[in-house]
Amino acid sequence: MPDRAQAVSDRLASRELGALVVTAPANVRWLTGFTGSAGLAVVGPGKERHFFTDFRYEEQSADQLVDDWERHIVVDSIAAAGELLAERQSGRPLRVGFDDAQLSVALYRSLEKACGEGIELVAAGGLVEEPRSVKDSAEVEAIAAAASLADQTLTQVLERGLVGRTEREVATDIELAARTLGASGMSFPPIVASGAHGALPHAEPREVAIPKDVLVTIDWGVTLDGYASDCTRTFATGEIGSEEREIYDLVLAAEESALAACRAGINAKELDAVARELIKAAGRGDQFGHGLGHGVGIEVHEGPRLSWRSTDELKEGQIVTIEPGVYVPGVAGVRIEDLVVVETAGARVLTGLPKQLQTVV
Numbered sequence: 001m002p003d004r005a006q007a008v009s010d011r012l013a014s015r016e017l018g019a020l021v022v023t024a025p026a027n028v029r030w031l032t033g034f035t036g037s038a039g040l041a042v043v044g045p046g047k048e049r050h051f052f053t054d055f056r057y058e059e060q061s062a063d064q065l066v067d068d069w070e071r072h073i074v075v076d077s078i079a080a081a082g083e084l085l086a087e088r089q090s091g092r093p094l095r096v097g098f099d100d101a102q103l104s105v106a107l108y109r110s111l112e113k114a115c116g117e118g119i120e121l122v123a124a125g126g127l128v129e130e131p132r133s134v135k136d137s138a139e140v141e142a143i144a145a146a147a148s149l150a151d152q153t154l155t156q157v158l159e160r161g162l163v164g165r166t167e168r169e170v171a172t173d174i175e176l177a178a179r180t181l182g183a184s185g186m187s188f189p190p191i192v193a194s195g196a197h198g199a200l201p202h203a204e205p206r207e208v209a210i211p212k213d214v215l216v217t218i219d220w221g222v223t224l225d226g227y228a229s230d231c232t233r234t235f236a237t238g239e240i241g242s243e244e245r246e247i248y249d250l251v252l253a254a255e256e257s258a259l260a261a262c263r264a265g266i267n268a269k270e271l272d273a274v275a276r277e278l279i280k281a282a283g284r285g286d287q288f289g290h291g292l293g294h295g296v297g298i299e300v301h302e303g304p305r306l307s308w309r310s311t312d313e314l315k316e317g318q319i320v321t322i323e324p325g326v327y328v329p330g331v332a333g334v335r336i337e338d339l340v341v342v343e344t345a346g347a348r349v350l351t352g353l354p355k356q357l358q359t360v361v
């Protein structure tokens with residue numbers, strides 16, 4: 001594993017921090033290799049790296065930690081980290097960053113108490129997430145493998161048809177097929193939404209049989225070797241109306257234009273606008289209520305954020321989704337989502353299922 005902690009150490013000075021306390025499990029995992037739920041890392045300048053966990057994870061952490069972490073098996077990781085930092089403090093206040101997006105108020109208070117007077121705790125969101133958003137080749141491979149397993153999963157499920165099965169049955173079938181093909185789990189509970197229900201971007205599968213002649217949106221992803229995938233396709237179950245056809249073609253055009261514009265160096269906001277302007281020009285701007293996409297990695301939703309509010313610039317090696325959608329209340333919804341690696345020359349697509357409207361009955 002490349003020296004990820006070094007990338008974080010190198011960033012401490014830019015925020016005038018003496019150390020960083022990392023508590024978010026995905027950040028701890030990316031930094032240290034530890035996959036358990038109760039680990040805490042402290043990154044200091046140079047090679048100072050401390051990992052804390054309790055006795056339940058003594059063996060697991062010994063197996064998983066990359067070798068230059070000093071391991072502490074303690075009763076209370078937060079208290080032990082605070083005490084260690086308090087000992088380092090000498091005269092002038094030490095500024096210590098913490099994962100502000102994740103640390104609960106209760107844990108923050110324990111950390112504050114253990115650190116004592118001489119330490120100033122500073123919100124340091126992004127210090128780990130930024131380097132974590134750029135994937136190394138092993139991570140790209142893991143995510144590509146997850147995406148390909150997800151493709152196989154849906155292909156199998158569609159062979160069993162859609163019409164007459166309930167949305168929940170299809171969702172359960174996706175989970176079962178993914179597990180059977182070797183997925184360690186799902187990145188999120190699959191979305192299967194037919195007809196007007198598809199107009200809800202986060203629709204929950206219902207105990208409702210999928211009828212003929214409607215659109216069905218399926219959004220699913222698997223986890224494999226600790227990495228997630230994410231993909232959406234919209235299918236027809238027979239003859240669909242002209243408005244449904246129109247929104248399908250519109251979303252597909254928006255998705256393909258955004259894919260074509262995606263490359264390292266583009267602002268996420270600019271990329272979002274490529275798809276959004278097209279949808280707006282068709283008079284459906286208010287029916288595309290979410291951002292264009294998000295980063296995917298250890299977590300299915302991570303940085304960078306692709307939306308009209310984003311200040312992120314896409315970097316080579318980031319893995320992001322491109323997923324415009326149009327949702328017409330009471331009628332139907334269409335979303336098409338691909339997972340891509342951002343490269344200098346453009347976007348390399350990891351999801352492989354066709355995007356021309358498929359009819360599945």
Ligand code: ZN
Nearest residue numbers: 219230231232
């Ligand atoms: Zn998705």
Ligand code: ZN
Nearest residue numbers: 230321323337
């Ligand atoms: Zn997504």
